[in-house]
Amino acid sequence: MVQAAVKPASSVDQSGDRPWVGRSIERVEDAALLSGRGRFIDDLGVQPGTLHATILRSPHAHADVLSIDTEAARRLPGVAAVLTGRDVKAVTTSLVVGVKAPVECWPIAMDRVRYVGEPVAVIVATDRARAEDAAELINVEYRPRGAVVDPLGALASGAPVLHDGFPGNLASDRAFRYGDPEKAFAEAPHRFSIDIKYPRNSCTPIETYGVIASHDAGEDAFEVLANFQGPFSIHTVIARALKVPGNRLRLRTPPDSGGSFGVKQGVFPYIVLIAAAARVAGKPVKWIEDRLEHLTASVSATNRATTLSAAVAADGKILAFDWDQVEDCGAHLRAPEPATLYRMHGNLTGAYDIRHVKIRNRVVVTNKTPTGLNRGFGGPQVYFALERLVQRIAIGLGLDPLVVIKRNLIDAGAFPYRTATGALLDSGNYQEAIVRAVEQGRLAELKSRRDAARAEGRLYGIGFTAVVEPSVSNMGYITTVLTAAERRKAGPKNGAQATATVGLDPVGSVTVHVASVPQGQGHRTVLSQVVADVFGLQPGDIRVNTEIDTAKDAWSIASGNYASRFAAAVAGTAKLAAERVAGRLARIAAGQLNVEAGDIVFAKGFVASKHNPENRIAFSRVAALSHWSPGSLPDDAGQTIRETVFWTPPELTPPDEDDRINSSLCHGFIFDFCGVEIDRVTLETRIDRYVTMHDCGTILHPGMVNGQIRGGFAQALGAALYEEYAYADDGSFLTGTLADYLLPTTTEVPEPEIFHMETPSPFTPLGAKGVGEGNCMSTPVCLANAVADALGVADITLPLVPARLAEFVRGAEPPPPAGGVTAAPMREGDRRLRGEGQAAVKGVPEQVWAMLLDPATLQSVIPGCQRVDKVTDTHFRADVTLGIGPVTGRYRADVELFDLDPPHAVTLRGGATGALGFGSAEGRITLAPDGQGGTTLTYSYDAAIGGKVASIGGRLLDGATRVIIGQFFTALARKAGGGGTTGSGFSLFAVLAKLSSLFGGRR
Amino acid sequence: MTRLNSNARHAVRFTLNGKPVEAEAEPRMLLSDFLRHQLGATGTHVGCEHGVCGACTVIVDGMLTRSCLTLAAQVDGCEIRTVEGLAPSADRLGVLQQAFRRNHALQCGFCTAGILMSLDHYLGENPAPTEAGIRDLLSGHLCRCTGYTPIIQAALEAAAQLASPTKETSDA
Amino acid sequence: MKPAAFDYLRAATTSEALEALAQQGGDARVLAGGQSLMAMLNMRLAKPKLLVDIMRIKELRRIERQKDAVVIGASVRQAELLAWPALAEALPLVALALPWVGHMQTRSRGTVCGSLAHADPSAEMPLTLVALGGEVLLRSAKRRRRVAAKDFFAGMMLTARADDELIEGISLPIARDGRFAFREVARRHGDFAIVACAAMKTSSGVRLAVGGVADVPTARDWPRLDGTALDDALNAFAYELGARDDVHATARYRRDLVRMIGRDLIGEVLQ
Secondary structure (H helix, E strand, O other), rough: HHHHOOOOHHHHOOOOOOOOOOOOOOOOHHHHHHOOOOHOOOHHHOOOOOOEEEEEOOOOOOEEEEEOOHHHHOOOEEEEEEEEHHHHHOOOOEEEOOOOOOOOOOOOOOOOEOOOOEEEEEEEEOOOHHHHHHHHHOOOEEEEOOOOOOHHHHHOOOOOOOOOOOHHHHEEEEEEEEHHHHHHHHHHHHHEEEEEEEEEOOOOOOOOEEEEEEEEEEOOOEEEHHHHOOHHHHHHHHHHHOOOOOOEEEEEEEOOOOOOOOOOHHHHHHHHHHHHHHHHOOOOOOEOOOOOHHHHHHHEEEEEEEEEHHHHHHHOOOOEEEEEEEEEOOOOOOOOOOOOOOHHHHHHOOOOOOOEEEEEEEEEEEOOOOOOOOOOOOOOHHHHHHHHHHHHHHHOOOOOHHHHHHHEEOOOOHHHHEOOOEEEEOOHHHHHHHHHHHHOOOOOHHHHHHHHHHHHEEEEEEEEEEEEEEEEEEHHHHHOOOHHHHHHHHHHOOOOOOEEEEEOOOOOOEEEOOOOOOOOOOOHHHHHHHHHHHHHOHHHHHHHOOOOOOOOOHHHHHHEEEEEEEEHHHHHHHHHHHHHHHHHHHHHHHHOOOOOOOHHHEEEEHHHHHHHHOOOOEEEHHHHHHHHHHHHHOOOOOOOEEEEEEEOOOOOOOOOOOOOOOOOEEEEEEEEEEEEEEOOOOEEEEEEEEEEEOOOEEEOHHHHHHHHHHHHHHHHHHHOOOOOOEEEOOEOOOOOOOOOOOOOOOOOOOOOOOEOOOOOOOOOOOOOOOOHHHHHHHHHHHHHHHHHHHHHOOOOOOOOOOOHHHHHHHOOOOOOOOOOOOOOOOOOOOOOEEEEEEEEEOOOOOHHHHHHHOOOHHHHHHHEEEEEEEEEEEEEEEEEEEEEOOEEEEEEEEEEEEEEEEOOOOEEEEEEOOOOOEEEEEEEEEEEEOOOOEEEEEEEEEEEOOOOHHHOOOOHHHHHHHHHHHHHHHHHHHHHHHHHHHOOOHHHHHHHHHHHHOOOOOO | OOOOOOOOOOOEEEEEEEEEEEEEEEEEEEEEHHHHHHHHOOOOOOOOOOOOOOOOOEOOOOEEEEEHHHHHHHHOOOEEEEHHHHOEEEOOOOOOHHHHHHHHOOOOOHHHHHHHHHHHHHHHOOOOOOOHHHHHHHHHOOOOOOOOOOHHHHHHHHHHHHHHOOEEEEEE | OOOOOEEEEEOOOOOOOHHHHHHHHEEEEEHHHHHHHHHHHHOOOOOOOOOOEOOOOOOHHHHHHHOOEHHHHHHHHHHHHHOOOOOOHHHHHHHHHHHHHHHHHOOOOOOOOHHHHHOOOOHHHHHHHHHHHHHHEHHHHHHOEEHHHHEEEEEOOOEOOOOEEEEEEEEOOOOOOOOOEEEEEEOOOOOOOOEEEEEOOOOOOEEEEEEOOOOOEEEEEOOOOHHHHHHHHHHHHHHHHOOOOOOOHHHHHHHHHHHHHHHHHHHHHHH
């Protein structure tokens, strides 16, 4: 299956007259990367004396920070500085927030934490291990608050409020109306509606964030090296936060970056934080994020609750849409959010010709990691609702889903087509793309496979998706979140300046620089192809530099690697720059060759006369003249040493008075279909065939285009089947390791069948459109549609965790045998541990009662208890060292007794904290004489555990807890002189202290 | 018996890609950090530090090894191979590396070193691998860029080339 | 994400290792292949004062075929056992289960006994030990003892090993014309099991061992059963294991797998 689709770069293809653009030449980047000579941020040397930072993070989803004791940490040898929120506030200002509201957004908690993983302190030391040693010595006192993780829950009355400046957790609420949707809905014969909860996930690059920062106190200027990916509009946010003008923040990127997929935009709060630390420490500071930090706290795509309704004619023609989107941006609205919600604003009708659209967009904050750029950026969320609804419409009307798709497509003759919400779709032929995909992807045969499988009783389904893939973002689309009046006040924002510089050196060799900040996409190779074609050279003759240095290079706020802008905008701009230089060279050469400039061609390393190719001069000779003999150049030629071109497409206008916005410049088309089978035993979704047809305009490098498609497909497959940033109801983060946040591997990812057609974009210099994000938009919903088809169900929630399908496939579970064990009811997201049981203890209730209230007894029966302090008769504090397997650590517990009914019953309430987590619990114990001189102790408990252990040890959490509880009761019974326990036990301190520790910890 | 005190740095010596090396490390220093920051062999990358992503995979005494799950002190006296030792010379690529380049089996290249080490080891022991065998091997690595298929293809191609009697010479 | 500081001891002989364990007890941890322990050290979940590296102790690196059992030493790596030529014939269940342990890159370093010492209830080797009714060979500076598999696992990551004891090795009974079957369901290839099942034909009937569901791998013996009686027995067993929900699976799904895979495997070995 592998052989079919891979088109290897051909080594015989390295010469000839064909243009270089369009060929899969070998990448110039690869030799170094394959030999261990990559230059990623952590591979580069640092200035001697550079310090290393680590970050202490909140274990709580929502809590007030009462105090932070950093004394012991500061005293540890090797520690240079410890910064808390107060110290950061002294040298920075809040990050700007993308909506008009009285809220602040800091890169570190000030007096309150709002998500698990939020920075609380930065520790700077001679090396990372020592910094982590010091972090363990910091004692933070928290007062937990109620947390909210569900976007609709956040809007409910009485929900905990994260920011006073966002009343009811609502950061933005805008309504839009295009055409006459009310009339369309009133008159339509059918109305279909779907409710979607799109989950949280992230494209998680294998290289984590890295920042190296220094501060020159004399000039009050910062130098920062970070694997930031843009957009460089964020440079202004960082400079402002650091309280310097932009020319005193020199931001550079390393030559290589280990993947980003949008995610490395989210390094910017850490740039502020580490730069502040460097300023305070007075030395350069380096921070490399570790994987646990990355999963817990880097950035995430938004999760979104959507209700989408359609007014539909009897033949399946969609007449109007009504969108109600509730976007969850996590705990802070970080720049450029709420951009995820507005990136697709012009494209809310997808590939379809729908003139009437109503939209309500709400943005809420919840106790989860703040969101940011992620491959697909708003597309997966929108298309999941839209394309699930198209399938529902087809089923509701008894039509083939493909028929409904085709009935609604934008007509091939209608391009450029202005959507109801304002996008100008540049080009395409969606009908033709579908015809080719159906044929080349053998849909008819796939349908027979489905029929055959079903005849055998197997669960097989087919899904379809049609998607318009926007690329090259309009920097002004985010202002659609403002009203027209607010926008008038703020001034227009629009466009997307791309930059490219072409330089010729004194021996005539060519250098290209762009501010595209690649993270593995091979920009250097493609640019060498583009420029080689202009100059008639070989790609190997062109040296391309894609590092960016804001102090020296040409850049704009649009610079960077996002919104699939490279092929469409950056590569085209490089072509324009090269052509401008070539035009001047032609004038110079024309004089030397005695021909008209219009007769000049660049080919095979020469500048020659078109009519008389023998009349020629070496390219390098002409190219070098500006250096060696500027006086001999024709007056109108100008210099040819260096040319920088800025290009912004005129189509990217600001939102108009009616909120219509052309949110992106180019619009590719994707049509996917797939066949899947659900295993009846494991309920796993197996992809039988996945067909993906792309029209991304002119293809510059087929190998790289297919690489982008495959990579996006694999990430989308992860989003559909495996990946979710899962939170418990209390805000605990549950997927903090790569053993819990599951990325697909070689054994999970099949090869998609990729097909292309090329409809060039009339709006870009090379005719190219973006291609990198499309499958992140199309594939999750295509797989979901196929699973819905296989199971015949309406509601599909991602990721398609096999266990969640059990009820659909099998109905009710067989009951437990009579008199046997019953299953404890649980619900998803509920991490609370509840239990009840009994213990038989020797001694009458009065004796047991006295034991329970006696610190000395407690100390001896609580496993690992060093001391118990009696604060009052009903209030105890205890230090315990707890261990499960190799994991041991110290915890402090605080317990109070309520509702005392001696010697019959008591309620206990309390909590315990340690560096690895915290716990809180409430339990009720009743004592009754057993009639034989002993006591029957009955208990029930309800406990919750959070913090690091919940994030990274979730799988082991329950079992370890039960072990600890058991240990306590065994000890208690033994202390009382025998007896035993039944069921899993409950303990006073054990639940309150040991529960929380489970893996141990310390403080 | 060798006992190393936690607070001190101790000499660690081993053979790296055929050459003897030596540097100092505290007992807690991971092999991955030792290679990268003490020896400057930065081709081995660190992606998760809990043994899942595979980026840090090296070969210790002929065994595939997660260098993030190994202490520098543990490999004292061992023979270690890393990505820096794969190419026949600094300006030429080996057969497997060439196959990767030809098939676009890498994009950002961050995970690539570990994958190359796994494949180099595996192809040495399995000269006629199957696609299923390679997929099983590489399920111990995470790559976020490529979707894996070009990697599998490169591995199969390299295996075929290595097995053929006329070995193609490497180029830059 | 760097470990806290610890002393490191590279033991050359078993007695050196035992001496260190006797002196430091609970503050020391044995470092074998390190595939579980090192991750815990990096995350600072574990912070021992001393690591005792046993991988250069020659006498622990042995796979010894005895009359009725195979003894596998503490420093035998999983890949080494997998490559042992007699494995499929002498320990067919191990041959079925071992390829499911982690990935090739972790089996090459991880040890058989280390997996048992870690006592993850989802892991394949603890399940295999319980299914086969093997023994764990424990040794301290003062004494040696053998602990039966069912008594060795005390709970999630807890075993009968005392702080001063080293797992010297394990003893697994050699298969005598037995029939074995093994199957595992995980989210992805190589992940810890959601449910792993091992079945074997016994003299009196059949044994099914299940990992990934209860806090310890659990085996159950039945006489020959089929039809409804088998369904009922499996259903009761599935509920008794006390399955729970987590982010990867629900309790019900785990019970389903015990019922369905259990039935398949029993069918296979009784065929």
